[in-house]
Amino acid sequence: MGLYEDNLKGFILALLSSVFIGASFIIKKKGLRRAAAVSGVRAGYGGYAYLLEPLWWLGMFTMIVGEVANFIAYAFAPAILVTPLGALSIIVSAVLAHFMLKEKLHQLGVLGCVMCISGSVVIVIHAPQESPITSVQEIWIMATQPAFLLYLGSVIVLVILLILYFAPRCGHTNVLVFTGICSLMGSLSVMSVKALGTALKLTFEGRNQLVYPETWFFVFIVATCVIAQMNYLNKALDTFNTAVVSPIYYVMFTSLTILASVIMFKDWDGQDTGSVVSELCGLIACALWYHCVKLDQRL
Template sequence: MGFSSDNLHGLILAVSSSIFIGSSFIIKKKGLKKAGNRGTRAGSGGYSYLYEPWWWAGMVTMIVGEIANFAAYAYAPAILVTPLGALSIIFSAVLAHFILEEKLHIFGVLGCVLCVVGSVTIVLHAPQERSIQSVKEVWQLATEPGFIVYTCVVVLVVAVLIFRYVPRCGQTHMVVYIGICSLMGSLTVMSVKAVGIALKLSFSGSNQFIYFQTWFFTVVVIACCLLQINYLNMALDTFNTAVVSPVYYVMFTTFTILASMIMFKDWDSQDASQIATEVCGFITILAGTFLLHKTKDMGNVTPVQPPVIISESRDCSDSNYR
């Protein structure tokens, strides 16, 4: 399936975004480690990282990546843009191996390869971008019953995770922090796409900022991003970066594609074979991420020395040896 010019622009922006975001994980983690040596760790609720230049450098890098990602959603459908986040997994895992000394085993490398193969499969069969002439059209899609139900479910689940499970098992179960980031991320992407479309149309001569819908989507983007940054910092400070990145990617991609299917009905224009290929590609990504997660400590295991048995010396003439 060939790319339209809009899809091609979205592809280039998404690849650039992944490189910047992948690097930001490493820079921020370095800053978090330095800040943790001087004050309360972010994973324990501390905010000393706000005084650490390395953390701010990571934030700037992430912002650049997110701006590129922001622009990509204005040109291409979420099903094309979101899976390319696999490149940030590869970049952050490799950099973590060399810079943070978080060892990546050979099976982790294979997991990264599977993530890329799955992402390429999805990208090659992604639908064309839907033609939208006004932000009011996006608002109509967002206020349909299906997406309203999805939004309510997401907000409810996130509230339960924050107030019930974060205090109890946030330090031991990575899925709590990542779940909050991923669920809110799916709403962020839908709002980012709306604001991106509004900017694209405004630059083309049709001002969309005269409508309250554009400002509503903008507020949602800011609120969701602040929440995601807070819990992503906690996840990065508590767990291995080489594992946080792929798990966050898979959960974020899953919920974003689901939200896009409900809101923009991306699969309505595709046949069964294209949808099946995309599903297979996503299963490949899941397999790669599972492999990364299960083998994350294989290269760091210290071999256990067998116990030394000291026996009393006996004379060979002892009756037990006859």
Template sequence: MPGQTTFWIGHILALPTRCVFIGSSFIVKKMGLIKAASNGKRAATGGHSYLFEPFWWLGMISMIGGEIANFAAYAFAPAILVTPLGALSIIFSSVLAHFILKERLHIFGVLGCALCMVGSTTIVLHAPHEKDIHSVKEVWELATEPGFLVYICVVAVAVCVLIFRFVKSHGQKNMMVYIGICSLIGSITVMGVKAVGIALKLTFEGMNQFIFFETWLFTVVVIGCCLTQINYLNKALDTFNTAVVSPVYYVMFTSFTIVASVIMFKEWAKQDASQIATELCGFVTILSGTFLLHRTKDMGNRPSEVHSSSDPLQCPDSTKTSQTSEI
């Protein structure tokens, strides 16, 4: 564990950014996507008209500002503690979606969110602590060990299968396709962000880390992964209810990030059977909440609305339905 000072610096950076900047960015970007859908080809079908919408760019600026501070947080606190603080953005995003986008959660959707939050909190409270990392070289050694290389290969294969096999056939019918891509890639992004964050921190302290090729390699990985995440997150927001996308994305992203962190830093070896069992219960709770959110997203809609929401290609009617559909 880092010292108490850096521990609290990381949390102070992560708390407001995740809650305000990143939470609001989902809503503002969705507003831009809705406007773009009425003026050109939708993002869900490969269109990029949203690039000409000021609201979308305002949302991106908000997200970038939040991620910059969140990026700094990873340099001061363990990823396994910083990442789960994204739960606050779900609450903030859901409140804004309720009042601004008129996207309301059904009672079972609220229960699903609660289960996700309880499960995530359980995992965080019982997750092993990440050891201190003092140089990019140390991160590189951990990233090139067999266990994490296997994880990277599994993620790469899963992402390729989702992109080339399921995006066209199921992407606009099942949000887990888009969110799965974002979450899997996101777990790799966080490990890269952790490395670059440490490099910047040490560089500012007088130990230049940018003389090492590993630092630049991690930087390229972060940029590539972030661009891919933005692309598929846009598709998810353009197709599905924001009140559903936000919590499910948070849960999957956090879960994969915790798995990646545990594999990379090997804290699992320090845990006893009780801690492992508690974490497994947390994962089961998260899966239950995610399933409930996904399966009840159309509850409360009239039959005609449910039918329309299943066909997101109908525009602009489908956009209107997406805004008013309930979980």
């Protein structure tokens, strides 16, 4: 199977993933509201009553389906192609929030959707072909290079700082705190998911990667990061408007994932300067979504 066919499979799976994940934001938000109404303690302030709410679990199941599709997509295509396709989840959540949560989406919000899609298309068009990986140990070598270890250390320091210092002080007034924690942890989980997905793909092809301790270390990292992401994403959704949380999370998560991917997998090696500039411009276009939505909320 050629690299083009692999990228196409990853592309389709990533699109399906975005639909499920976008819908899950809305279902979980409704579950959080219902749980808060019953218990009187919101998730944003440390409440966990949503764990007893069936609607929240339905949203969680929907997200898991989307994440599984995303997981498989990373096994076939480079992270720099799969991650930007998460823009579709913003469109799905924005439209559903407009009708189901009564969070109005006006003209600037629609403009933000168009810009978000345009930026993602630019990035996807210029996404590079990924170099074949023959073992999980190759990924481990990439993950332990000095440049990525520096990125890893920076992420850990920032997450600890956000959790211990900023979250208690301004987590409920500044949307960047909770979403920042999710996005930073998310960039690490994507790299680990990519490694784990590749290991499973090679195992199914007859090259068993489960015998390597590196594979199980990546499993541990994925589990740790996902649990942290879910906790703080619930806090963000419970505290702030979905139409604001979703795009900010997408832009920050995508930016950090592309950065991590460039450092770890060197996805941009061999591309000309024009392609790199196009990708960065596409990401900037995605980022402008947030400003459109924020202005939209004031109308």
